[in-house]
Amino acid sequence: MTSDQGSDAFLLPYEWPGSYFIGEEEIDAVSKVLLARSPYRFYGHDVQHYADRVEDYFRQRLNRKHAVLVTSGTTALSTAMLAADVGPGDEVLLPGYMWVACISAVVRCGAIPRLVDIDDTYTMDPDDLESKINRHTKAVLLVHMSGACGSVERIVEICRRHGVLLIEDVAQANGASFQGKPLGSFGDIAIYSFQYNKNITAGEGGLVVSDDDLLGAKAWAYHDVGYSRNAAGRVDMGGPIQTWGQCVHMSEVSAAVLYAQTQKLDQITAAMRARNHQLYRGIGSIPGAAPRRVIDPNGDSGPFVLISWPSFEIAKTLVEHTRANGVKPGPSGVGNIHMVDWGLHIYYNNVSLIEKRGVNSAGRPWSDPLNAFHTEIDYHKGLLPQMDDLIDRSILITVPPALTEAGANQIIDIYREAAHSLGLS
Ligand SMILES: Cc1ncc(COP(=O)(O)O)c(C=O)c1O
Structure with a gap:
């Protein structure tokens, strides 16, 4: 499936950490x-x-x-x-x-x-x-x-x-x-x-x-x-x-x-950090993936996973495939995006x-x-060459404290399959 409407299996709970x-x-x-x-x-x-x-x-x-x-x-x-x-x-x-x-x-x-x-x-x-x-x-x-x-x-x-x-x-x-x-x-x-x-x-x-x-x-x-x-x-x-x-x-x-x-606060960040580390280990080990350089992983509060890929097209297609297979939250959430689409953060x-x-x-x-x-x-775009290149090739996944270990494993499997279908294995 490549369409964003292709699945109604919402795997990813909404972000909004404290709300849970x-x-x-x-x-x-x-x-x-x-x-x-x-x-x-x-x-x-x-x-x-x-x-x-x-x-x-x-x-x-x-x-x-x-x-x-x-x-x-x-x-x-x-x-x-x-x-x-x-x-x-x-x-x-x-x-x-x-x-x-x-x-x-x-x-x-x-x-x-x-x-x-x-x-x-x-x-x-x-x-x-x-x-x-x-x-x-x-x-x-x-x-x-x-x-x-x-x-x-x-x-x-x-x-x-x-x-x-x-x-x-x-x-x-x-x-x-x-x-x-x-x-x-x-x-x-x-x-x-x-x-x-x-x-x-x-x-x-x-x-x-x-x-x-x-x-x-x-x-x-x-x-x-x-x-x-x-x-x-x-x-x-x-x-x-x-x-x-x-x-x-x-x-x-x-x-x-x-x-x-x-x-x-510490309970919430500990829950997110555990799933964040799991996702970095799992998705980050896919050939071609370059996880964010987190200088102190134990100090990461956990709500996001950022990973770059070899090209704009690969990042974009991975997000399309994985969203179509359920790695997305309900309609008002962010969940799993190509970072060029991260609105007024860019x-x-x-x-x-x-x-x-x-x-x-x-x-x-x-x-x-x-x-x-x-x-x-x-x-205009072009002012910051390193950022322009990195964001073009990056995906962002939100990591809510409600994400379970099994849910994170499913996300990793879906990313692996999508990467495999693009020849990244
Ligand atoms: C980095 C950063 N600074 C400032 C703000 C502004 O916070 P608020 O939405 O509470 O005005 C936000 C909110 O998203 C943010 O992400």
Whole structure:
């Protein structure tokens, strides 16, 4: 079978890792918030302090001094960029394989995104990063894509040596680590997402963490109304920061769900990691397969398997064959795709970027005279040769915690048969 409609045997459970673990604990926590009639985190009849508890949890887990919960990973990125003072005349270096929010956070601050190539870790290539740092570079956004890190140590070293701020995006890799040290504890600032696709979820949500007191205080003010707050939860107009905020606090209802999910993070990632390793071993041993170079497999949080093949045609045909034989989820899932089809994760699929669309009718930030250097950059496919080649030849499989060992074996068998039919054996 080669048609995508050829089979109705859905082998692959939907992604959305945290959703499988929503149960009594989440229901109980939300009930407590509602019964206390206190869905606002700062004051109310009887605040249950779930937002405080989640922030404490991440401060301890990541050994970070400051943590602030926000409404999404996107608002976490904006908050981090504002705290980092990113604005007109600045450039932020980030990988071409990311999520659109990574670019939009830069553009909405009035700065210019400069894209860095990726290597066989599917994350930022440190050599290309170093060659692109220049006098406009304000920050590097290191995106830990698809559950795991790449050359994090080298990138930390490069940023330190050049005096450039490092922001980690851990939206897709919550619970991941490098040699036992959690991702999100390497950079000057790190952000997380708790949207539905992420390793733990509150439906929507995000987090900003930092050790630096000024960055922490600024992140707080920018996520709030632009000022700090006193112990009674009231805006403190005489505090150290007076600026313009976004009011993107997390509600206690979301924080209650999230708190219950934090207690399950390691269980969820362990379940995904076991199937992830199984799929890498099984599919990765097919002749012609080149599995992602995962620098620390035990630190992979597990939700994705990425494998490249000898050519675009082979990758495309393998996905068609395997999907037709059941390696796909229901209609609203992703499951098993040729990576060129991975939407706004791939820089050249982003029309707003390649056409340099402005955030307003004046064409900001491209029209800002301080950003005139953007004319050096053409964002069309071809900008990042290693990434363009790798993505052309790569497939991505989502690895939900609900995938069983037997299910993973079936996927491996179906991939083997498809590869065999293409002469790869
Ligand atoms: C790498 C990355 N950064 C940021 C985000 C934004 O998170 P959210 O969807 O919570 O706004 C996402 C979401 O998919 C992401 O994958």
